Amino acid sequence: MKPAAAEPVRVQAAEAPLDKGQNPVWAVISTALLGGFIWWITGSWVIAVALIWGLLVHEFGHVLAMNRLGMGPARIYIIPFLGGVAKSQRLPQSEWHGVLVSLAGPAFGLLAAIPFFAGFIATGHGAWLLGAAVIAAVNLINLAPAPPLDGSKALGPVLAGIHPMVERVAMMAMGGLVVWWGFTTGRWILAAFLAIALIGHLKRGTWRPDGRPLTRRESVFSVGLFVVTAAACAGVGVAALMPLGNGSLPAALDIAGRYLGMGG
Template identity: 35%
Template sequence: MERHVELLNIECLGKPLKLEGSLAGWQQLFWDGQLVSQKAASSDGEGLKVHQFQLQSANQHSPIEIRLEVDVRWQPFLLDYCLLADEQLLAQGQRTENDMARQAPPPHAQASKPGPLGLVSLLFKLFKSAKVIKVVLAGASIAAYSWLFSFQFALALLVCLMFHEYGHIRAMQYFGMKTKGIYLIPFMGGLALSDDKINTRWQDVVISLMGPFFGLLLSLLALLIYHLTDNPFFAALSGFNALLNLFNLLPVLPLDGGHALKSISFSQNRFMGLAICGAGLVLGVVLSYQLGLTLLGFLLAIGGLEIFMEWKQRLNSHLIPLDRYGQMVSAGWYLLTVAALVGVIWHLAGSGDAMLGLPLQILKS
């Protein structure tokens, strides 16, 4: 189901007045859950829109004329509103992108009485709430990586994955999103999940890049411990973790780098977004073929579908785009993180140890 952003939620005559809309200028106004006004999409999707409707108050015989004036600008996002009742001012104010990023997500609708499939779904949710699935997946991941490499390597890999995913979790919590925790998937890595949806492209960038950024912090910490103790384990941990997070920053959907690239490019225009994300998809196909990464090829199919949906729903997207400053900050954050991870790998390769130089050899290949 297509979702639109909640632009405004204020009180009107003791009941909630909620305005939903999209970048194309489409708007719907609800009073106490009932549709009272709507506006069609416009050519530029911005500018002043006036919603007018009548309400019948229990204390008055004649209906009350309600007027909501909304002036929206998308880049940078700015919404000015003015609410009047019979020409008397009830409320006025302004909303920015920060307000949109931190607004509480809409409550989930209550499900009807479950049938047989609903009961199965309920049992599955109870199963998840007991954290059994997380434990099972973590155990399966340790077993899988121990079978491929060693038990010690498996534990080190899980530490890297957990630290990376915790970065995503912290970013979600920063925006007030409810998190469902971290799920470790054998041979695929990990997933940080949330029930809530994002409202802005900036949220997408921050949540995507905080995983690799936390990975960078772990590599720097391990590198520091290595120089203090001369223990080669921490050097290997630093280099391998840097390579893992650098791979995740490839500009390929659905990797973290691909998500950051998608938000930056589609904030400019849909043609630029399609061209840049399409180039990332081609890069992913080349890497998948040359390195024989069948799993990456499967993920690329998901990424290709995501690019198509972004292109198709660009004008009706509920995500507030990045302004020019936000695009530059996002691109700078991405490039600096990539450069720092490469720097860690390059530094370790200079030690002369063949094992520590392996990540650099992989990059060169």
């Protein structure tokens, strides 16, 4: 009688530990450093508060979407003098989820403008409206289809559905254009941030993220949501700038452009 064969020992791979997040003390210090830097550059504490508050609400929109779509627990990380980024624990299950996460930041980020409209109603001081306009401008510029801004993550999968090379060429061309615009207009932080991102994309072997590609129906919805989000950002910005006069639009765009390298 043959002895019973021993069953093979199965070793289960240990799951990667979850990211514990940024140290709270360091997060507070980083936020204070960033806010103080913006206040020193702009000379306005209202603008500094608007950019910090707008950044946090924008990133929190990404976090909410990540957690809702099973990518959490997501967290916000503050980077001194640069801004913040929302990081998930898991990749999106599909490109559609990636689109929703990318657009959640600018869409939710517009809510940050509400206290600044309230501040203008209470005080009548135009700086509050400029703060609201800067928040809208940051979210609008973030929709530019240039890596790694939110616009590239929302429209990139749609272009990839036509052909992967269409996405690559379009994203690189738009990214190069924004970098050139940033350097030629003195927006050094934005230009350097995007230039580093473009180099990283060129070095990456895999262009598309993991996950199920967009269906045709999802592609249509992606473009529609992108247009609606961009229109909402522009609408909030116009509503804030109208009482201030024509000269406020360049100022809001300039402030937003100089410090957009903060967002992600």
